[in-house]
């Protein structure tokens with residue numbers, strides 16, 4: 282594979298606007314520490330065995346992320362179907378349900394066996410396992426939790442229920458009435474389950490529960506609310522706190538220009554910032570335990586498009602820069618999951634966004650945003666453990682449909698050291714480009730082969746001179762740039 286290095290002279294391009302970002306020479310007090318693998322995956326519970334035994338890209342593409350960070354992407358197994366699962370110790374199948382129920386919401390109830398837990402235990406990364414609370418059979422969930430804790434050396438945490446705030450609307454036995462399923466009542470349920478499950482292990486297994494897992498905005502159901510309402514006897518069992526986050530919904534709003542807009546991303550992530558700070562005071566990490574572009578399985582019109590890859594990149598970096606430790610991007614029913622990173626045929630555009638986000642944060646120790654989120658133009662800086670800036674991401678989130686000439690913007694970085702920086706450009710024909718229509722994104726000129734997720738194509742590195750600590754870059758609408766500082 283050959284590499285082409287393009288040397289860019291000082292830019293003389295006319296562009297719509299110029300952004301100037303100053304790069305602090307070390308992490309500023311507001312910087313956040315980075316997880317080793319902040320870009321993670323969530324697999325819908327009943328689909329987990331299929332993804333791992335019958336979809337080859339799961340291994341091929343996960344390995345691409347592993348090569349960047351040195352650790353396998355973290356996973357969470359859960360979703361609506363976690364609250365419909367009954368554990369049957371004598372079952373030989375991974376999961377068993379009658380008929381072909383590969384619908385978006387999956388089978389209305391089904392069983393899983395020890396082989397499911399064994400399959401999860403063999404995954405070389407950490408696993409959060411979602412267990413059933415909505416079905417209201419606590420003895421069954423305790424049996425499952427004991428099998429999970431005893432069987433999985435890679436266990437990170439256990440969830441007790443998926444999106445319990447909306448149980449009355451999703452039809453779960455434990456919460457039949459929306460009027461009485463208040464944050465106070467849900468917190469009492471959550472605490473009693475945490476205490477019952479957490480105290481049931483033969484050895485003293487503290488800090489095992491990923492709490493919350495709420496769907497709605499943190500206005501009503503939040504870490505703040507849980508801390509206030511829960512029985513504090515449950516606190517020692519809680520390891521971390523998860524909120525779900527889908528900026529858009531198939532049922533309410535699907536709008537690609539808004540999804541990918543940097544300003545809108547900043548506003549979306551900002552709604553969680555106060556809750557992150559409150560959870561931190563309890564010593565809890567805050568994660569987006571299930572997230573993606575559009576709830577309800579995604580939108581075929583927007584979720585597979587390159588604009589959603591730009592969203593994913595910007596969103597992963599923004600959430601990391603406000604202290605959200607990990608994003609578990611949800612993968613739903615194979616074949617009808619529009620935001621999925623891959624399926625049996627293609628490596629979809631959102632995976633490219635995940636790859637670039639992972640590349641940007643890999644090896645990093647601190648991250649901070651370079652902009653205040655008031656425009657469509659974003660920037661992030663990543664520092665290494667010795668507090669030196671090592672990578673910068675620039676994003677032009679203007680929506681480009683491909684049918685007029687492509688506008689661009691200049692980004693000027695000041696405060697740089699050295700004489701030159703190198704960069705890889707993340708681009709596609711337009712924000713609407715999608716892999717299933719044969720229009721692949723490119724990162725540094727390269728792409729993922731649809732057959733096996735291998736990297737192919739000539740690598741293109743752009744070299745830019747730094748003069749008096751300043752360098753400028755031109756980004757077309759719907760484009761991003763990963764800059765590596767030569768330290």
Ligand SMILES: *[C@@H]1O[C@H](CO)[C@@H](O)[C@H](O)[C@H]1NC(C)=O
Nearest residue numbers: 330331332334335336615625
């Ligand atoms: C694997 O996937 C194919 C579809 O490509 C399906 O027909 C088959 O039943 C699946 N096998 C298992 C064991 O899930």
Ligand SMILES: *[C@@H]1O[C@H](CO)[C@@H](O)[C@H](O)[C@H]1NC(C)=O
Nearest residue numbers: 365378379389390391416454
């Ligand atoms: C689960 O499915 C079985 C049949 O497969 C049915 O008998 C049972 O009532 C169902 N349970 C619930 C809670 O829906």
Ligand SMILES: *[C@@H]1O[C@H](CO)[C@@H](O)[C@H](O)[C@H]1NC(C)=O
Nearest residue numbers: 367368418419420421422424
């Ligand atoms: C709860 O699960 C256990 C198996 O763990 C089963 O024996 C029992 O019948 C279940 N209870 C209900 C009410 O479904």
Ligand SMILES: *[C@@H]1O[C@H](CO)[C@@H](O)[C@H](O)[C@H]1NC(C)=O
Nearest residue numbers: 459463497498499500501502
């Ligand atoms: C919060 O709860 C109130 C009262 O149930 C409800 O009217 C409101 O819509 C909820 N807000 C959000 C953001 O979920």
Ligand SMILES: *[C@@H]1O[C@H](CO)[C@@H](O)[C@H](O)[C@H]1NC(C)=O
Nearest residue numbers: 472473476477512513514515
């Ligand atoms: C908290 O939980 C403990 C253990 O289950 C229980 O003994 C105690 O009564 C509970 N406190 C309240 C206020 O419910």
Ligand SMILES: *[C@@H]1O[C@H](CO)[C@@H](O)[C@H](O)[C@H]1NC(C)=O
Nearest residue numbers: 580581582585617715717718
């Ligand atoms: C989704 O979009 C693709 C590509 O445009 C198309 O081939 C497919 O039929 C669509 N699927 C559905 C369910 O609309």
Ligand SMILES: *[C@@H]1O[C@H](CO)[C@@H](O)[C@H](O)[C@H]1NC(C)=O
Nearest residue numbers: 681682683684685686711713
């Ligand atoms: C550009 O293309 C998009 C999507 O195909 C279409 O919705 C839009 O109307 C077009 N705009 C112009 C200016 O032609």
